[in-house]
Amino acid sequence: MATTTRKRYLLIGNGASGTYAAETIRKTDTEGEITLLTNEPYPLYNRVALPPFLRDEAKREKVFLRTPEQHAQKGIKLLVNTPIVSVNTRERVATSADGQVFPYDRLLVATGGRPNPLPAPGATPEVHGIYNFQYWDDATAIRDRMDTAKHAVVVGGSYIAYELAEAFRHHGLAVTWLIRGPRFLRRVLDEDGGALVDDIGRLAGVDIQYGGEVAEVHCRDGQVCGVTDTKGNHIACDVIGVGLGVKMNVDFLKDTPITVRNGVVTNEYLETNVPDVFAAGDVAEFFDVSIGLHNQMGTWNNSVSHGRIAGANMLGERKFYNDVPMYSTGLFDSRIRVMGLTPENVPDLESWEHLDAPSRNYQRLFFKDGRLVGGCLIGDIKMQTRIIQMIQARQVTPESERGKLLAA
Ligand SMILES: Cc1cc2nc3c(=O)[nH]c(=O)nc-3n(C[C@H](O)[C@H](O)[C@H](O)COP(=O)(O)OP(=O)(O)OC[C@H]3O[C@@H](n4cnc5c(N)ncnc54)[C@H](O)[C@@H]3O)c2cc1C
Missing domain, CATH: 3.30.390.30 (FAD/NAD-linked reductase, C-terminal dimerisation domain)
Structure with a gap:
């Protein structure tokens, strides 16, 4: 009787880590069934190119890195708009929101994080003009808004908030940037570094205010028209850019024995504690041999490297991450x-x-x-x-x- 050894690889998330893992697997296993799933409607695009897109320095063609046809040519089955809502590691299946069941022999969790919304009264989804900045759809919506907006409030003390402040200034908007802490990247920079960034930002025309947050968002006719900050200042604005960090996409793992802390915990080979289940990219809380501790990164290069390593290890190799992000x-x-x-x-x-x-x-x-x-x-x-x-x-x-x- 003929037996099949054709392996089923299931990759949840088609960002850099999921897509590079799928392609790494395909290079060696030309027969296996590779399914790459995403809850977004698009094949891989470059999140690093979203800020240049906002500044009109990169067109859509430069942002998108893969087409469905390229995946099809490689025999990688890409399923968009397919959010996975649960995994059963005993039966080795994942289930999507619309009830499709995906059996696997090797599973990769490469689901990254989703941005935290602005946690202020008045900042409801129905109000127009409040944006996170994570997805292609965010970028196109912000780009459209900048054609008419005059005054932006940006919230957050890290890279995404900076990118938004920069894009708004680039298009001539007045920008008030609220940083809750004492400086930009408060743990990475010391006081001198923070003062330098403040100087650079002010020279670019950004009004940076520290130690305050948005206490309330005001709107008129369904559109943002201002905020009150926690110091009691009222700031008129017609757009709010939010860069308040991300929450890892791990909810669908809650009924599994997979160890999850902030992210999905792995060893240095990106294997979780459950056999044949791997994690890669932003979502992986991996054992970092360079420090002898678990670590989590949020960089593009790390996600690409993780994808390649996870892909190789899903084929049975024993590679580990040893780059400097x-x-x-x-x-x-x-x-x-x-x-x-x-x-x-x-x-x-x-x-x-x-x-x-x-x-x-x-x-x-x-x-x-x-x-x-x-x-x-x-x-x-x-x-x-x-x-x-x-x-x-x-x-x-x-x-x-x-x-x-x-x-x-
Ligand atoms: C605006 C912006 C600018 C950036 N700039 C830089 C930069 O200059 N330099 C740098 O190094 N890094 C930068 N980064 C960070 C970098 O882009 C990320 O670290 C990297 O893209 C993460 O890749 P990933 O594959 O781990 O996850 P992601 O790219 O987040 O991909 C995960 C995918 O999985 C999907 N997903 C989540 N849950 C499910 C589910 N249940 N079912 C199905 N699909 C799901 C998500 O929607 C997403 O499509 C930037 C990020 C952003 C947003």
């Missing part, structure tokens, strides 16, 4: 690079910093047990290659030498 973006007329580990991932890192205020350059290095593990550069980013090499080398830098690395 880097978040690189503009910062109005300057730029910022954040590499490796920062206090965002691991608290209590030793740090050394250097600010060259006249040239608006800033460097901050992070050490753990005497080894360079991360860094942040603003302005002049020449040092990034050296920092990455030193992180990879994992050599102890004597205390007397650590400060000398700065501006060297």
Whole structure:
């Protein structure tokens, strides 16, 4: 009797990690059945290209990275608009909201996170003009709104809020940026770094206000018309951009034995505690061999690498993640690079910093047990290659030498 060894690979989420995993599997297993599912209506697009799209610096063709036809040619079955609502790891099936059942031999959870909404009275879904910034649909809606809007309020202290502030200024809107903490990227930058970003933002025409949040959103005829902040200030606006972090998409795993903390917990091979179930990308809380701890990243390169590694390991290999992740973006007329580990991932890192205020350059290095593990550069980013090499080398830098690395 003929037996089939044709494996069924099921990948939930078609972002960078899910799509690269599917393609990695296909390169080696030319027979297996590969199903790539997403609750969005689109094949893979580049979230990193969404900010340039808002600034009219990237067209739709540049943002989208795959077509359904390309997936079909590779024998990857892409199912869009297919949210998975439950997984049964004993029966090895996943079920979608419309009741379809997907059996699997190997499962990948690559579902990323969804943005937190603005948690303020008046910020209801019915009110027009309040935007998160995560999906292609968000980007097109914001882009349309910017044609008529005059004054934006941006909320949040991290990259997404920055990208929104930048896009609104680019299109000539007045921008008030509310940061709840004492500075931008409050754990990555120290006071000097925060003051430099403040300076750069103000030169770009952004009114940045710290230590306050939106207390209430006001609307007229279903449209946003202003906010009151927690200090009692009223700010008139016709658009609100929200960058308040993400919540991991793990709800559909709640009735499984898969260990979930903030994300889906894996070992260094991106395997969960349940056999043949893997996780990759933003959603994976993976064992990071470089620090000997679990870690979670939110960068494009990490998601691509994770996808390739998970794909290989779903085929039976034993690869692990050993890259230095880097978040690189503009910062109005300057730029910022954040590499490796920062206090965002691991608290209590030793740090050394250097600010060259006249040239608006800033460097901050992070050490753990005497080894360079991360860094942040603003302005002049020449040092990034050296920092990455030193992180990879994992050599102890004597205390007397650590400060000398700065501006060297
Ligand atoms: C505006 C923006 C700018 C960014 N800029 C940068 C940058 O400059 N540099 C950088 O390194 N990183 C940047 N990032 C972060 C980077 O894009 C992400 O880290 C990366 O895209 C994550 O990929 P992923 O595959 O892990 O998850 P995602 O891309 O989030 O993909 C997960 C997919 O799974 C779907 N999904 C979720 N739940 C389900 C379910 N139950 N059933 C089916 N499908 C589901 C989601 O809708 C989504 O389509 C940016 C992100 C955004 C939003």
